[in-house]
Amino acid sequence: MPNFENGSLISLETECPICAGKDRRVISGVGRDSKPLTTVVCTGCGLVHSHPIPTKQELDRFYTVDYRKAYKSTYEPRLKHTFRYAPGAYQRMAQIAEHASAGQTRFLDIGSGSGEFLYMARKMGFDASGIEPNTGYAEYTQRVLSLPVQNCNYETADLNPDGYDIINLNHVLEHLPDPLASLRFINSLLREDGLFSVAVPNIRNTNHAPSTRFHYAHIYNFNHTTLKAMLLKAGFEIIPAASAATTILARKVSSSFSDTPIEMPENYRALWDDLTGTSAIAHVASKKGIGRFVGKLYRYPKEFLLALSYGSAPRILDQVYARMSKSAPARAGIQSRS
Numbered sequence: 001m002p003n004f005e006n007g008s009l010i011s012l013e014t015e016c017p018i019c020a021g022k023d024r025r026v027i028s029g030v031g032r033d034s035k036p037l038t039t040v041v042c043t044g045c046g047l048v049h050s051h052p053i054p055t056k057q058e059l060d061r062f063y064t065v066d067y068r069k070a071y072k073s074t075y076e077p078r079l080k081h082t083f084r085y086a087p088g089a090y091q092r093m094a095q096i097a098e099h100a101s102a103g104q105t106r107f108l109d110i111g112s113g114s115g116e117f118l119y120m121a122r123k124m125g126f127d128a129s130g131i132e133p134n135t136g137y138a139e140y141t142q143r144v145l146s147l148p149v150q151n152c153n154y155e156t157a158d159l160n161p162d163g164y165d166i167i168n169l170n171h172v173l174e175h176l177p178d179p180l181a182s183l184r185f186i187n188s189l190l191r192e193d194g195l196f197s198v199a200v201p202n203i204r205n206t207n208h209a210p211s212t213r214f215h216y217a218h219i220y221n222f223n224h225t226t227l228k229a230m231l232l233k234a235g236f237e238i239i240p241a242a243s244a245a246t247t248i249l250a251r252k253v254s255s256s257f258s259d260t261p262i263e264m265p266e267n268y269r270a271l272w273d274d275l276t277g278t279s280a281i282a283h284v285a286s287k288k289g290i291g292r293f294v295g296k297l298y299r300y301p302k303e304f305l306l307a308l309s310y311g312s313a314p315r316i317l318d319q320v321y322a323r324m325s326k327s328a329p330a331r332a333g334i335q336s337r338s
Helices: 056-072 079-099 116-123 135-143 179-189 224-233 265-276 280-285 287-310 313-327
Strands: 009-011 023-030 036-042 048-050 106-110 127-131 164-170 190-199 236-238 247-252
Touching (some): 164 179, 224 247
Antiparallel strands (some): 009 023, 036 048
């Protein structure tokens, strides 16, 4: 793999999926594990991605076996993770339910992970199923949470021939080697006026240290502008009331796609300034860096002890659902299973 100097301009053979440009600027040569990882930004729109893109064979192996162990240090979810993610899963599912019509009940969670979204969806009465490529996490959600999860990727899954009303893609799109093609495939799975919930890390999030910003698992990095542009090219319209930054709820509005380039050089310039403006040392010394560190010292032991007191993931999820449904109930059109 060639070494590129940070800030250098390179030209690629492949076009950017958003603006069709081929020019990139190197933004980093190192990943969060201190291993070589070249990350570039498109000068035509600001889309950030790894270079080169990993092959399908490399990714299949990584996500089937290695990913969860590498990034969570475990082959199965821990109770503290369920405790941490359950409230957010409920909040998002309640938001989705608010914008779904009474007949929109068939729900697919692609990359269902540790199962919090899928569990909450079924508690709210959705006909929900999931797909999870990691063997350990898929088996865990089947065994411990009794969820209908297929252990495969979406390309080989046994999908409902009648389509889906709602599809959820929570922190998955950034892992895919061709995100625009994946979004268009998801569009094809949705019924007319179907809902699509997507969330990715926001590359403009300044809470993270520069040294942990890029890593092998995140092939593409988005901000609101690039994510919105890619959704538009995949036949979706954003629902503003249920969208913020890089957590977006969209509706399928077209089954035909536009290949017209969307050029956004101003977004590239703003991103470049953001991503190169703070050094790792400056971040650690900043109020954000110190505050994040102190917050973790307080929050992580508390999460561990509280999660342990519940004793099981289903009990954590049931308690969170019961508590949050009192203050933020799902819409009346869905019959709760609680």
